[in-house]
Amino acid sequence: MARRTYHHGDLPAALIDETLSIVKQDGMGAVSIREVARRAQVSHAAPAHHFGSKSGLLTACAIVGFQKLAEAVEAAADSAASHRDALQATGVAYVQFAIDNPELFTIMFSGQLQTDDPAYGEAVTRSFRRLQTLLGEAEAAQELSADPRLVSVAAWSLVHGLAALWLSGRFRGKGDGRGDRRALIDAVTALFADGVFRSGARS
């Protein structure tokens, strides 16, 4: 179906959506400004008009991704009853976000972005602010067994690695069903949270 009107309505958003669907279908390598334009039924000069360049388009996608990630992490932390539970919940939210939005996650860490874009930096920072404040509070309450900055690096590494390895298919067979997968994520994050909080239950 062809477009009816000359003006699209919200072409930038549509171009981002098409980019995501290309990545989802065929991976980052399949993304080209021309293919994005083709799918949005628009001339291939239109994306350049809005985003300046291919990396500008990808950066816009990444910003959307980090904003969604930040929202997910914040919501998870908000609904937790303790610092320990909040740590685990943010970790689960991170991994779940990656699995639910593999195309966003892939772009966000693709290394093809304009990292000097202020909006990008802001979105990235926001994504990790909650973890840091949370661990700062836990430290103040003397609940942590290690320096909060160290814990934040380790926590982020753990969930990032789990997400990346999962998406690359390395854990095929370790938890294929939906329930199994969630159980694995819960178990890994619990193992870490318990190891890092003084009062953590050890089995």
Next chain:
Amino acid sequence: MARRTYHHGDLPAALIDETLSIVKQDGMGAVSIREVARRAQVSHAAPAHHFGSKSGLLTACAIVGFQKLAEAVEAAADSAASHRDALQATGVAYVQFAIDNPELFTIMFSGQLQTDDPAYGEAVTRSFRRLQTLLGEAEAAQELSADPRLVSVAAWSLVHGLAALWLSGRFRGKGDGRGDRRALIDAVTALFADGVFRSGARS
């Protein structure tokens, strides 16, 4: 300097080397069969002759990488005095390998490989075998606080995430000097190892 002889000597190895140097300099996106051939001073049909295709060439690089990784991990485990120390040492070796060989690490997890290549599968499997046997032994000795398969997933995730985030530059400023960097890697892996071994010293 031009090549003197018609036969190269060991062109496959030279092509792999050139591929790695391209990735190191300009990233995966800069790799093309023609550029590799250009650097090796060889016709651009030569790489195809040896590796069949671009992904064949990249897969050959990845196999070299996993073999080097396996050697590093095995050496680290061999020189450890306890299961706990072996777990930490393999983790440190993994991250150190990634930092020392970013081009290999990038290719190994690039998602552009012929994963059905038997030699590839073998090299991957070998890279993680030591961690699994090590944790199996620790479990048999009742040293672990959790299922060894769970611990292996978590351990691998932790070091993979730390390596990936480090390479993407996310920890700029958290340990810039060489010593600081090594201290961070030691601290993160120690935190995990201590949390997972029953007898681990907790601070």
Next chain:
DNA sequence: TGTACATCAGTGAACGCGCGTTCACTGATGTAC
């Protein structure tokens, strides 16, 4: 020691392709008067 021949390594030309970016342009919209 010499020769024929099979084998493998590397060539070079050709194929068809899609790409990113630029630029002068036209179409549509909305606002000021």
Next chain:
DNA sequence: TGTACATCAGTGAACGCGCGTTCACTGATGTAC
């Protein structure tokens, strides 16, 4: 209510480029006799 005009959205043609793969080929090597 109507008109002029500025602004922004999107066009389409052209630029020059490098890419992966294929294929019939030639150059070099080594082995069998």
